[in-house]
Amino acid sequence: MVVAVLATFVRPANAADSGDPVAIDLQLRNHSPVAADVLERSKAEVARIFAAAGRPVRWTDSAPRYTVTIVAQALGYTRATSPVMGVALRLKSGQVAQIFFRQVQDFARAYRIDLSTMLAYVIAHELGHLLLPGHAHSDTGVMQPEWDSALVREASAGSLTFTDWQAARIRAAR
Numbered sequence: 452m453v454v455a456v457l458a459t460f461v462r463p464a465n466a467a468d469s470g471d472p473v474a475i476d477l478q479l480r481n482h483s484p485v486a487a488d489v490l491e492r493s494k495a496e497v498a499r500i501f502a503a504a505g506r507p508v509r510w511t512d513s514a515p516r517y518t519v520t521i522v523a524q525a526l527g528y529t530r531a532t533s534p535v536m537g538v539a540l541r542l543k544s545g546q547v548a549q550i551f552f553r554q555v556q557d558f559a560r561a562y563r564i565d566l567s568t569m570l571a572y573v574i575a576h577e578l579g580h581l582l583l584p585g586h587a588h589s590d591t592g593v594m595q596p597e598w599d600s601a602l603v604r605e606a607s608a609g610s611l612t613f614t615d616w617q618a619a620r621i622r623a624a625r
Contacts, residue, residue, distance in 0.1 A: 472622055474509045475501060475578075485521070485552060489567045496571030497578075499609070500593065504618035521570075524553035534597075536573045539580030548577035562603040572606050579613065582624040589614055 479494060498508040536558060537550040550573050559569040572593065579594050580587050588596040592614045595602055605611035613621060 472506050473625065474507045476509050476511045476513055478512055479510065485570075489570065492565075492567035493571040493574065496568055497574050500571065500575045500612070501578075501621070504613045505622045506618075506624075520547065521550040521552050524551050536598075537577040539577045541581075548574070548581060550574060550577060558598070562598075562600060564603050564607050568606055569603075572611065579617065579621070582621050583617055584620065587617070589617065592617065 477494075477497070479490060494510055498510070501508045534554075535551065536554045537548060539548045550570070552570075555570050555573050556566060558564075559566045562569075576593055583594070587594050592612055594613065594617060602611065612618070
């Protein structure tokens with residue numbers, strides 16, 4: 452059971468001339484029992500989160516530059532309640548973010564947050580690691596390393612965003 456979200460950045464021919472930001476192209480592959488409606492709502496939320504940072508998202512089937520894979524659960528953890536919901540890896544074969552669906556699902560249940568919203572924020576967080584330089588964690592916003600009830604309330608309200616500095620770096624990322 453694997454869900455894969457593949458991402459690439461494409462600059463439309465007239466983007467430089469028009470001043471429009473480069474779109475982040477994402478491809479979603481669902482090979483798991485994640486409900487189609489959960490995936491569709493997550494896709495819309497990921498697009499909204501990045502639009503708030505000034506970077507449009509376009510869902511497409513084109514070849515990706517980044518890969519986000521949603522796996523059933525975190526390997527190496529003997530219990531489903533692992534505090535780790537995803538990882539971002541820079542490999543020779545490409546940049547990969549792995550999302551651990553069971554951990555996201557358990558967290559969403561524990562904090563009573565909509566599963567598609569939580570999945571979207573974990574995807575955005577891991578993509579943030581791939582787009583931002585160095586240690587991308589911050590004391591506020593999407594890139595906080597530890598999630599708690601206050602952060603979940605912000606996510607549920609749709610007010611959890613990247614910091615201004617992070618948004619500027621995301622807009623500048625190629």
